[in-house]
Amino acid sequence: MNPISSISKSRGDAKILFCLRICGLKHPCSGDVGRQKKNITGGEMYGAQSTDEEPERTAFRLAEKRYKLYKSLPPKTRKKPVLNQTDLFDVVDFHAILESVDPIDGIFRLDCPGFDRPVFCFRDRPGFYFIPRALTIEEQCYWIRQSLVSFPQPPNRTSLTAIYGPISDLFAAVRNKKILVEAENSVLSLGDDKIHSGNYIFSESNANTSVEAQGSFKSVSASTLLRKLRWGTLGLQFNWSKASDQSRLRITGDQGGNLNERQGNFHTANCWSRNYDFTLPHNKIPEKLCQLAKEMAIPAMPSGEEFQPEAAIVNYFGPSDMLGGHLDDMEADWSKPIVSISLGCKAIFLLGGTSREDVPVSMFLRSGDIVLMAGKARECFHGVPRIFTDDKHAEVSVLLSQFSGEDDCCITDYIKNSRININIRQVN
Numbered sequence: 213m214n215p216i217s218s219i220s221k222s223r224g225d226a227k228i229l230f231c232l233r234i235c236g237l238k239h240p241c242s243g244d245v246g247r248q249k250k251n252i253t254g255g256e257m258y259g260a261q262s263t264d265e266e267p268e269r270t271a272f273r274l275a276e277k278r279y280k281l282y283k284s285l286p287p288k289t290r291k292k293p294v295l296n297q298t299d300l301f302d303v304v305d306f307h308a309i310l311e312s313v314d315p316i317d318g319i320f321r322l323d324c325p326g327f328d329r330p331v332f333c334f335r336d337r338p339g340f341y342f343i344p345r346a347l348t349i350e351e352q353c354y355w356i357r358q359s360l361v362s363f364p365q366p367p368n369r370t371s372l373t374a375i376y377g378p379i380s381d382l383f384a385a386v387r388n389k390k391i392l393v394e395a396e397n398s399v400l401s402l403g404d405d406k407i408h409s410g411n412y413i414f415s416e417s418n419a420n421t422s423v424e425a426q427g428s429f430k431s432v433s434a435s436t437l438l439r440k441l442r443w444g445t446l447g448l449q450f451n452w453s454k455a456s457d458q459s460r461l462r463i464t465g466d467q468g469g470n471l472n473e474r475q476g477n478f479h480t481a482n483c484w485s486r487n488y489d490f491t492l493p494h495n496k497i498p499e500k501l502c503q504l505a506k507e508m509a510i511p512a513m514p515s516g517e518e519f520q521p522e523a524a525i526v527n528y529f530g531p532s533d534m535l536g537g538h539l540d541d542m543e544a545d546w547s548k549p550i551v552s553i554s555l556g557c558k559a560i561f562l563l564g565g566t567s568r569e570d571v572p573v574s575m576f577l578r579s580g581d582i583v584l585m586a587g588k589a590r591e592c593f594h595g596v597p598r599i600f601t602d603d604k605h606a607e608v609s610v611l612l613s614q615f616s617g618e619d620d621c622c623i624t625d626y627i628k629n630s631r632i633n634i635n636i637r638q639v640n
């Protein structure tokens with residue numbers, strides 16, 4: 213059975229209950245994140261409805277299947293999984309185009325007064341803009357650090373919030389090799405029953421924490437938690453609880469090479485329940501990110517208007533993770549772009565049409581690239597079927613060499629086989 217259908221079949225009530233209890237997360241665009249093998253749900257990205265009705269053979273699905281990572285583990289051996297030979301010859305490479313002097317069929321360089329970077333567009337995909345090498349290496353390092361250290365801080369919500377409540381200083385806890393345990397005052401005994409108030413704290417990993425005595429919660433290391441982090445939100449926050457079965461499905465891969473995937477599904481009308489919750493406590497988008505998004509949005513903005521960043525989703529992709537085809541439909545004005553920043557390992561991005569039946573164009577996204585989707589492009593299905601974590605394709609060696617501080621090994625350990633995407637939105 214293919215991985216998507218096996219996940220979607222299990223997304224009935226029992227699965228949803230399981231998600232709410234074990235992971236409690238809904239992802240902010242259209243699906244939830246599941247781990248097939250380990251049965252731990254890292255969280256979800258956006259919302260997607262049950263994929264039971266999803267057509268399996270759409271052009272978008274076929275493209276996803278073509279590019280996604282298939283690894284075959286020989287049964288009962290510990291051999292390294294074998295990478296399949298994905299055919300990458302027709303994946304558009306904007307870095308090569310940037311270097312080339314020859315015109316490329318179907319692609320043109322946008323002349324954008326007041327914007328000093330090269331911007332490329334597809335002739336037949338209005339509203340989609342690709343800014344290769346938009347960020348310097350130093351800027352990439354800065355945003356990777358922010359994404360790991362600052363962005364997951366409360367009141368920002370993450371895929372871990374619904375399970376453990378707000379978690380502060382996750383990255384510092386990773387550095388200090390701490391573990392998350394249930395706080396002593398967190399469990400109330402009522403006769404034979406135990407009630408967990410869900411108050412978790414970081415503790416020294418050698419602390420004498422009587423996990424058994426405290427009930428069912430098992431301590432979890434901060435580094436495992438960081439690996440489970442799937443998304444975080446900045447600025448206006450989402451209410452995923454309303455999106456229980458309306459999520460973009462993301463399937464994630466474990467490190468042993470088991471395929472996971474998340475997939476959006478917006479082709480029917482009943483998938484509009486997830487939304488921004490203006491009442492949730494939140495901080496404004498950090499000023500520096502706001503400035504960057506405003507500047508980068510220029511090529512896609514209606515003339516004379518300035519982009520107003522109000523919310524952002526930070527997607528964390530581990531090895532074998534993917535983001536299934538989806539639309540981002542929670543914002544009021546689709547003439548405004550989504551500004552989408554890629555960091556870390558190289559990925560393949562699929563840009564489809566307004567129907568899943570439209571054949572998507574595939575392109576590489578590398579660390580420092582920025583994509584804008586506005587107007588017509590906002591009605592187009594898109595997703596990330598593949599990230600590359602092998603030495604040959606990941607293209608992160610220069611990036612890794614920049615992290616040389618005393619505490620930076622935790623960052624390099626993370627980013628050498630991960631991708632981070634920050635996408636910034638104007639909500640109103």
Ligand SMILES: O=C(O)CCC(=O)C(=O)O
Binds near residue numbers: 535554594595596635
């Ligand atoms: O990871 C990416 O490049 C795309 C992310 C995206 O489409 C989203 O979060 O809505």
Ligand SMILES: [Fe+2]
Binds near residue numbers: 241538539540594
């Ligand atoms: Fe998206």
